[in-house]
Amino acid sequence: MSFLQQILKDTNYKISQFSEEQIKTLEREIIFKQDKKGNNVPYTTCLVRRKEIVLKPEEAVRQLYLLKLHQDYDYAYERMELEYAVTFGREKKRADIVVFDKVDSRAVYIMVEIKKPKLKDGKEQLHSYCNATGAPIGIWSNGESISYYHRKDPNYFEDIPAIPKSGQKLSEILNEPWTLEDLIKKDKLVNEKKSLKDLILEMEDEVLANAGVDVFEELFKLIFTKLFDEMESGRNKNRYLEFRNNGDTETELKEKIQKLFNRANDKWQGVFSKETRIQLSPSHLSICIASLEKVKLFNSNLDVVDEAFEYLINKSSKGEKGQYFTPRYGIDMCVRMLNPKESESMIDTASGSCGFPVHTFFYVKNQIHKEEGIVDDEMMTTKPPIPRVLDYVQNNVFAIDFDEKAVRVARCLNLIAGDGQTNVLHLNTLDYERWNEKTKDEDWIDTYGTGWKNIRRYRKIKSETKENQSYVNRDFEFDILMANPPFAGDIKESRILTKYELGKKPSGKYQTAVGRDILFIERNLDFLKPGGRLAIVLPQGRFNNSSDKAIREYIAERCRILGVVGFHGNFFKPHTGTKTSVILAQKWNDDPQAGALCPKKEDYPIFFATMQSPSKDNSGDKIYVKDAYGQDALDKHGHKYVHHDLFNHDGLTQDGIAEAFIEFAKKEQLSFF
Structure with missing residues (x-):
């Protein structure tokens, strides 16, 4: 860890924005003086004021930014001033850095705010300074993140991609031709x-x-x-x-x-x-x-836009019935553990924005590309899928959700993956009896007709008659199901409850209310063919509560329980602190003609694991992996990655729960490894 990084340790300031040479330049100028208590205090000579100053955290970032303005943008130190007095009526405040106009030497051209390390605070201060001085350009930085603004009028600060160099005009920055290659190089994220x-x-x-x-x-x-x-x-x-x-x-x-x-x-x-x-x-x-405009949304797997949609939907409609988005690293763990193949079909029955289907698609696509010798680049998702990939995503990947906004987001992501086609359906998974009402609606068919036609191929009962009309949409034959069903709120409609075994009491009479997630357990098993496998996120209580013993027995009667992974209590924060686990299971199958994928056993080992790394803090903010210098580590796409122990992130982290399960699955000779 460099000396500057030691100074900034435990502060909100960072220096990852600056070049290694700029950091070394400042460190070479540091001298130490003893204070009255005999402590060594770091000093440096200010690049603008030309006098020795104490090198406090905010001062270190400010001196580095002076270097950046001079070296990267060619602004002379003579055009700069620190602690510039900004007048607000009778009150005066001090701006961190100003750069004066080249022609009018006392007109402020650029205003820089560094002392407020949080963007919201810094931006408010910066805007007030720009308004008071008339400065057309404002910059906020804490040494890691940075924002550039063009002040068009007092209420209109436009986010701009960069500031002009000393000899440039702002219009040259705003009007330069802009290709995808330029976007990749200058991606704001x-x-x-x-x-x-x-x-x-x-x-x-x-x-x-x-x-x-x-x-x-x-x-x-x-x-x-x-x-x-x-x-x-x-x-x-x-x-x-x-x-x-x-x-x-x-x-x-x-x-x-x-x-x-x-x-x-x-x-x-x-x-x-x-x-x-x-x-x-x-x-x-x-x-x-x-x-x-300077944000690159596409990358290798759409996770940039996925995170934004997660925030928007949670803010606008999700969470009302416990429909919380599964963090994408949790989804990736499940996908790796179930190991989907190109020949297999997959469905998510409570899909939200389609995390499980989209990540399953990318997992299989990567397998196909490896076989075909295709090397994926950063913008692979913008390119038309090759025929094998297109055939897989358009015929084998399905999703259902009853939240209309979530379905539209899911369709958007799947339309991109499927090059204009998708099998995402707006239906109530639990109320399958009323699907036929939807499928007779012309507007619904106009939107979902192709997906509906495709999913019907996986129905166990192929033809519909008057006698089986209520049950034709009950049983399906999918290879894989992954879902995070809503686990808040009870189903109270007797019409729905009477369709489920888990809607009954031990006496055989139907209950008046049943947890939504309980019915999803039974419904999800209806979607799997013998030998099919699933991963379902459930409240931890379903695995522990004595009152839920009948539910556990119901699952064990129909499936081999492969494993249970307990997520950390912060996993779903800030939306909920409910403790959850994911259960992995494979439906019993003794049929030799079907390959006897999962012969029934009375006694067998089960994989258990608990997530130790929280991945989020108590406020629900993600905890990112740090490098040796205490800065956020970046993956091969230049993105931060979350600190968790669920799996190995592209060789950058240690093996985790997924790798341990794969070892267990191979030892147990499970059919899908």
Whole structure:
């Protein structure tokens, strides 16, 4: 750990934004003086004031930023001033760094805020300083994350991708041609150390809270449009990206983005109606475009946009019935443990934004690419799938959810993966008796007809008659099922309860109310063929409570319980602190003609594991892996990765629970390893 990193330890300041040479340059200038107590105190000579100063954490970041302004952007130290007095009526405050205009030597051109290490605090301070001085450009940084703003008027601060160099105009930065290759190099998420969720929170603070629109819908439209724009350029390297303000007026920009949205809507049908229009005002849209235009949404597995959708849906509608999104590293663990194959079918019966199906698709796609000798690059998801991959995703991957917003997000992600086709259906999994009402609705069929036709191929009862109408949609023959069903709220409708064995009391009479997740256990087993395997997230109490013994016996009677993995109490925070586990099981199958995938046994070992690393703090914020210098470690895509013990992350972390289960599965000679 370098000396500067020791100074910044246990503070909100970091130095990952600066080059190694800039850090070494400052460290070479450090001297030590003894204070009255005999302690060695670090000093340096200020690059602008030319006097010795104590090197406190915020001062270290400030001196490094002076170096950056000078070395990277060619601004002379003579154009800079520190602790610049900003007047607010009778009160004066001190701005961290100002850069003066080249022509008018006392006009503030750039305002830099460093002393407020949290973006929200720093941004408010920065905006007030820019308004008071008339500075057109503002910068906030804490040494790790950074934000650049263009002040158009007192209420309008546009997020810009960078600041101009000393000899450049701001218009040159804003109007430069922009290809997908440029976007990859200057991706804001990598260069500014932010997440898409961070940017959405900024937009909510700045614009969307007072825009008088449905925030979910408008951001969904913009993300949908930008995904299409990136995909088009991924398939034509010479194409310029259109999701960008190239000096258009606000009205021209809105017209351009609406046309781009219309093209996306024609390509990926069934997410928005044909008549959908962007409702943001031209000025509000302009701010949002400025925030998003330098963000690369596509990467190797869509996890950037996945996280943003998780936040938006949780904020707008999820959680009402215990429908909490499964963290994607939990999903990846389950996928690795069930090891899906290209020849196998898969379904999620409570899919939310489709984490399990999408991650299953990428897992199988990677297997196929390995066999075909295809090396995946960062933008693989923008390219048309090869025939084997396309055949798999369009015929073998399915999802069902009853939340309409979640289904639309799921369809969006699956339409991309399936190159315009998807098997995501808006249905109530538990109330299968009423599916036929949906399938007679012309509007529903217009959107979901292809997926409905495909899923019918997996029904156990192939033809529908008047006698079996109520049961034709009950039993299916899928190879794999993965789901995190909602586990809050009871089902009280007797019409539904009488369709389930688990709806009965020990006496044989039907109960008046049954937990939603309990019915999902039985329903999910109905979707599996003999030998099929599943992973279901359930409340920990289902494995421990004496009152739930009958449920455990029901599962054991129909399946071989392969394993139970207990998640950490913080796993689903901030949405809930409910302790959960995932059960992995394989449906009994003694049929030699079907391969006897799971012959029934009375006694067999079960894999048990408990997640030790919390992966999130008590507030629900993710805990990221740190490098040897205490900075956030980055994976091969330049993204931070979560500190957990569920599996080995691309060789960057130690083997975890998934690898231990795979070893167990091979030892037990389970059919899928």
